[in-house]
Amino acid sequence: MTRDEFTTIAHNGLWKQNTALGQLLGLCPLLAVSTNIVNGVMLALATILVMALANVAVASLRNFIPHEIRIPVFILIVAALVTVVDLLFNANLHELYVVLGIFIPLIVTNCIVLARVEAFAAKNPPLNSTVDGIFMGLGLLWTLAVLGAMRELLGSGMLFGGIDMVFPGLSPIQVLPESYPGFLLGLLPPGAFILLGCMIAWKNWMDARAAERAKRQAPPPAAPAPTAEAGA
Numbered sequence: 001m002t003r004d005e006f007t008t009i010a011h012n013g014l015w016k017q018n019t020a021l022g023q024l025l026g027l028c029p030l031l032a033v034s035t036n037i038v039n040g041v042m043l044a045l046a047t048i049l050v051m052a053l054a055n056v057a058v059a060s061l062r063n064f065i066p067h068e069i070r071i072p073v074f075i076l077i078v079a080a081l082v083t084v085v086d087l088l089f090n091a092n093l094h095e096l097y098v099v100l101g102i103f104i105p106l107i108v109t110n111c112i113v114l115a116r117v118e119a120f121a122a123k124n125p126p127l128n129s130t131v132d133g134i135f136m137g138l139g140l141l142w143t144l145a146v147l148g149a150m151r152e153l154l155g156s157g158m159l160f161g162g163i164d165m166v167f168p169g170l171s172p173i174q175v176l177p178e179s180y181p182g183f184l185l186g187l188l189p190p191g192a193f194i195l196l197g198c199m200i201a202w203k204n205w206m207d208a209r210a211a212e213r214a215k216r217q218a219p220p221p222a223a224p225a226p227t228a229e230a231g232a
Contacts, residue, residue: 001125009131009132009135013134013138013139017139018203019112019115020139021199026112027196030140030192032192037152037159039096039100040141040145041141043144044145046089046104047113048133048137049085049137050081052130052137054077054113055117055126071114074114074122075108078114082105082107082108093165093166096162116132147196150186154182154187156182158174158175
């Protein structure tokens with residue numbers, strides 16, 4: 001993998017083709033789980049692990065998988081990896097596992113995972129595919145973290161609620177005064193939908209600004225060379 005390839009893959013995963021803000025994939029778990037930072041980040045970490053391993057597995061076996069049955073085979077690979085992650089969460093982070101509920105097993109059918117397996121891993125070498133899976137997952141992670149932080153802050157005035165389920169002994173951070181009554185809409189799915197729409201609008205605005213700035217900085221087109229007839 002060249003440096004340019006790595007930069008392109010990283011930029012696509014983190015920003016340009018961000019799964020939530022750019023491709024609008026996986027919105028069901030995105031809106032349901034992002035009630036706080038901890039829930040969103042931990043689900044994103046589980047998704048990153050599945051995506052990276054699924055991508056490297058598919059990229060390594062792509063030449064041996066008949067084209068006609070590729071989708072069922074991809075789903076079987078993803079399902080096996082999700083089962084491992086699900087059991088690990090249940091054994092080591094049981095309280096968080098109960099909170100996340102069905103959304104860990106639903107990674108099997110998450111459009112993010114299947115889309116990257118089909119669109120990238122099935123056509124590229126294992127190393128490139130692994131990096132693509134990691135950065136696509138990191139793009140989902142920062143989106144879930146920001147969305148979860150906004151919802152948690154609006155809803156309760158706190159951050160890192162439930163952090164003790166991951167790191168026993170730690171406590172949430174009270175950001176706003178304890179007298180803050182909370183804004184219930186921030187914790188409900190409609191609030192998540194509104195905030196996600198604001199994030200998408202912000203990304204589109206940033207992209208439009210970057211395109212306009214690049215257009216201004218581009219050198220003017222060269223004047224055409226005079227022809228012999230014009231000189232005459």
